[in-house]
Amino acid sequence: MSSATPAIGRPRAFDEGTVLDRAAEVFWRHGYEGASLTALTSAMGINRPSLYATFGSKQQLFRRAFARYHETQVATAHAALDQPTAYAAIEAFLRSSADSLTAAGHPPGCLSVQGGLACSPENAGIAEILAAGRAATESALEQRLSRAAAEGDLPPGVDARALARFVMAISEGHAVHAAAGTRREDLQASVDIALRAVAPRS
Structure with missing residues (x-):
């Protein structure tokens, strides 16, 4: 032995x-x-x-x-929420997202959007994992905007949840466009327009 x-x-x-x-x-x-x-x-x-x-x-x-x-x-996007004002946080979030979606060294777009939006029934859990990831980011954004509303940093009556969803819809739409080859500067031009909708009113 x-x-x-x-x-x-x-x-x-x-x-x-x-x-x-x-x-x-x-x-x-x-x-x-x-x-x-x-x-x-x-x-x-x-x-x-x-x-x-x-x-x-x-x-x-x-x-x-x-x-x-x-x-x-996604850590980079969450870090954007540390900006001192709601407007600055939204801008940093959208601009860092556009940069990441078009960065070299990985496929264009976003894994959480492209990984499995359409899955067969036996793989429905994959779509749920990705949806949960996106929802966590949206929740963090909503919490930041709710705090801004409580601090008077947003106009009275602003719906923090709706605003967070608007910002996420822009970011997720950019992911789809980036995957199709849209250039970074074109995404940033779209961010410019989105920011006009959330700019502080004097």
Whole structure:
């Protein structure tokens, strides 16, 4: 009988954060259902057994990849809400979003919009994950605008929820246009128009 000690708890031969980023890009580019296991494992640089052993399933991989994306990519948009006024926060939110949607180094547009808006019934959970991510961003924006209203930084009677949804609709619409090839300067020109609708009235 061999006296060799079995290898227990052997460390992974890959960096989990890196492979999640690569998986996110595949989902971003092709959508959840369009992202094949072959495309995913090729981009991630791992084989299928490693994928299943580490992440369990394609859906669990997507959940992990999207969570990482949401933390890293959306953090910039949330930081915009730290601006001192509601108008400045909205402007920073929309401009940083337009910049991110057209940045080099990743597919154009937004994973939370492109990843799975249209899914078959068996993958409805994917659309729900993405909708929850967008709703969390909208909720953070609504909270910021509600605080602005309470502080008198918005005109009396402004509906903070409706205003937050308006801002999100602009940002999400920009994601669709960016994915179709719209240039950054054209998105920023659209931001200029949107800001006129929310500019403080003298």
